[in-house]
Amino acid sequence: MCVRYKLLNFLFVLLCTNLVFVLQAFPQDNQSSNSNDALKELKMDRAVMCEEVKDLTPQNPAVVFSIKIGKVSCFTSFDPVPEKTFVYHKWFHRDDLSTTKRLTLQPPRWGTYSSIQLRETDKGPWRVEISDQKGHLLRILRFSITD
Amino acid sequence: MPFLEFIRWQDIIDILLNSYILFRLYVLFRETYVFRVLTGIALLWIIQRIAVFFGLILTSWVMQGILAVVALIIIIVFRNEIRSVLQAKNLRAILWGFPQKSVPTTIQIIVESVKALSKRHIGALIVLPSKENLDDVVQGGIPLRGLISKEMITSIFWGDNPVHDGAIIIDEDRIDKVGVILPLSYKSDLPARYGTRHRAALGLSETTDALVVVVSEETGKVVVAKDSKIMDIPNNAMFTKILQEHVGIHEEENVYQQKEKFKMSIAAIISVFFITGIWFSFSKGLDTLITLEIPVEYTNRNPGFEIVDASVNAVRLNLGGSGALIKSIQPEQIQVKLDLGNAVIGRNVFSITQDSITLPPGIFLRKVIPSVIEVTLDETIKKEIPLQVDWVGELPKGLILSEVEIDPDKIEIIGGKRILENISTLFTEKVHLDNLKGTGTIWANLALTPAALKIAPGSKDKVRIVYVVNPRPK
Numbered sequence: 262m263c264v265r266y267k268l269l270n271f272l273f274v275l276l277c278t279n280l281v282f283v284l285q286a287f288p289q290d291n292q293s294s295n296s297n298d299a300l301k302e303l304k305m306d307r308a309v310m311c312e313e314v315k316d317l318t319p320q321n322p323a324v325v326f327s328i329k330i331g332k333v334s335c336f337t338s339f340d341p342v343p344e345k346t347f348v349y350h351k352w353f354h355r356d357d358l359s360t361t362k363r364l365t366l367q368p369p370r371w372g373t374y375s376s377i378q379l380r381e382t383d384k385g386p387w388r389v390e391i392s393d394q395k396g397h398l399l400r401i402l403r404f405s406i407t408d
Numbered sequence: 409m410p411f412l413e414f415i416r417w418q419d420i421i422d423i424l425l426n427s428y429i430l431f432r433l434y435v436l437f438r439e440t441y442v443f444r445v446l447t448g449i450a451l452l453w454i455i456q457r458i459a460v461f462f463g464l465i466l467t468s469w470v471m472q473g474i475l476a477v478v479a480l481i482i483i484i485v486f487r488n489e490i491r492s493v494l495q496a497k498n499l500r501a502i503l504w505g506f507p508q509k510s511v512p513t514t515i516q517i518i519v520e521s522v523k524a525l526s527k528r529h530i531g532a533l534i535v536l537p538s539k540e541n542l543d544d545v546v547q548g549g550i551p552l553r554g555l556i557s558k559e560m561i562t563s564i565f566w567g568d569n570p571v572h573d574g575a576i577i578i579d580e581d582r583i584d585k586v587g588v589i590l591p592l593s594y595k596s597d598l599p600a601r602y603g604t605r606h607r608a609a610l611g612l613s614e615t616t617d618a619l620v621v622v623v624s625e626e627t628g629k630v631v632v633a634k635d636s637k638i639m640d641i642p643n644n645a646m647f648t649k650i651l652q653e654h655v656g657i658h659e660e661e662n663v664y665q666q667k668e669k670f671k672m673s674i675a676a677i678i679s680v681f682f683i684t685g686i687w688f689s690f691s692k693g694l695d696t697l698i699t700l701e702i703p704v705e706y707t708n709r710n711p712g713f714e715i716v717d718a719s720v721n722a723v724r725l726n727l728g729g730s731g732a733l734i735k736s737i738q739p740e741q742i743q744v745k746l747d748l749g750n751a752v753i754g755r756n757v758f759s760i761t762q763d764s765i766t767l768p769p770g771i772f773l774r775k776v777i778p779s780v781i782e783v784t785l786d787e788t789i790k791k792e793i794p795l796q797v798d799w800v801g802e803l804p805k806g807l808i809l810s811e812v813e814i815d816p817d818k819i820e821i822i823g824g825k826r827i828l829e830n831i832s833t834l835f836t837e838k839v840h841l842d843n844l845k846g847t848g849t850i851w852a853n854l855a856l857t858p859a860a861l862k863i864a865p866g867s868k869d870k871v872r873i874v875y876v877v878n879p880r881p882k
Contacts, residue, residue, distance in 0.1 A: 324809050325803060356832050386833070388832075407803070407841055408802040
């Protein structure tokens with residue numbers, strides 16, 4: 262009985278020791294995984310102009326929007342997002358910068374959007390330049406606001 | 409004098425040149441019908457101006473109508489006269505020669521006739537009476553009253569003519585009588601070579617103040633008898649001189665020449681006055697002002713430079729001149745040119761001076777608005793620019809324009825560096841959505857703004873737009 266008890270104790274200690282080692286080993290694996298993720302680049306998998314965004318899903322993507330809808334949105338999603346970062350949505354009416362939106366991205370993937378309210382004077386061709394936090398241009402979306 | 413301040417040296421030349429042209433027209437055409445018609449036209453023009461001045465509408469209208477066609481009529485009706493004047497004279501004669509009256513005088517005809525008779529040894533006896541009447545002295549004779557000519561005289565003294573032995577009496581420019589018998593001289597000291605004709609000539613000269621010309625049938629020599637004297641005539645010049653002295657035509661010739669010179673001087677003065685009057689009526693009379701907007705032209709621009717901006721595209725010129733000249737101004741006659749030869753990239757300021765403006769003769773610049781122009785030049789470069797459709801209008805209800813592709817999606821543009829640096833997108837001309845009912849393709853032109861931009865050679869000026877139209881999700 263005593264021998265069995267000692268053996269169980271030994272196995273328990275061994276298990277715990279093993280567990281400690283395993284636990285020690287796991288963080289090392291996580292660190293390795295994190296460093297691999299850091300090597301990956303931010304990648305935009307979707308960029309679209311839409312009438313609105315519901316539940317992070319762009320509604321009625323298009324290239325021409327009526328001023329009557331009152332609002333237009335630029336939806337962008339990124340996968341992967343290696344680390345917390347920012348992207349910029351620069352809204353141009355014709356060739357004049359109208360507004361710049363700074364949007365935060367969280368790893369591992371993220372979808373975000375910016376919108377503008379439409380006024381009568383906003384009719385005409387527009388473009389949204391999507392760039393990363395270093396200013397590298399990722400995509401240009403062109404659309405028009407009409408009657 | 410105040411009005412002389414407005415006269416330029418060009419105006420003096422203008423007046424003198426046209427006066428001379430008018431004077432030459434008078435000199436060339438004065439003995440023709442053309443000159444009379446030209447005088448008539450000038451009168452018509454003066455009447456027309458007077459009618460306009462007094463507001464005689466119908467008269468001025470009629471005169472204007474006549475004057476409008478009269479130039480054509482002159483050329484057609486008087487083409488022969490004009491041609492004869494222009495063809496018969498060389499350039500020198502047309503430009504500054506004075507045509508002399510070439511109508512042969514009685515004396516010239518007599519001299520020529522006597523020369524011909526002398527050459528052929530045809531005896532002749534020609535009487536040129538002076539103040540005294542010969543009727544009581546001479547005998548016989550057949551009245552002729554024919555206009556004198558060389559042929560007539562020669563034929564009278566022709567050997568087979570029944571009256572060839574007698575004398576002829578010349579009265580002014582006519583042969584009054586032929587076959588006249590003259591009284592013979594009784595002088596005994598006449599040389600032996602003189603025959604009956606000579607004796608008859610001397611006889612008449614002894615009793616009257618007439619001059620008698622004798623052509624010897626034997627020798628062909630010419631002698632003249634006057635005032636009881638008989639003298640040999642060695643040459644035509646002397647003969648002419650004797651005849652002129654006899655009839656006193658030498659003085660008449662001088663008087664004639666003086667009259668001609670006087671006429672020419674008067675004509676020259678009238679020409680100058682007439683043209684001066686016309687010149688003043690055209691260029692100075694009824695001074696009128698007008699303001700015209702004339703586009704500015706830029707010259708000598710460096711081919712590598714582009715005009716990207718100018719403070720104005722046209723300037724307003726305040727011009728003055730006579731009403732007639734102002735009315736006849738065509739905008740094409742006026743030019744405003746700025747020399748960009750020394751211009752640099754960036755802003756340049758130019759003053760518009762008199763030298764920059766070309767005006768028709770007789771029109772004067774009073775003011776330029778603005779007098780200074782700013783021109784901005786830029787370096788010309790090429791740039792590839794993305795294209796975007798400029799949609800307008802309203803898409804039919806229930807449809808959504810999902811996608812658009814534009815071909816080509818970029819285009820190469822030539823323009824000023826400063827302009828192109830600020831252009832990121834070029835747009836098409838406005839494309840209407842109203843007629844879009846489904847997916848399709850349309851073509852559109854590019855809207856190049858500003859207009860200084862040009863599409864690079866090889867690039868298309870039209871783009872193809874492929875669009876996708878879907879039903880709007882419910």
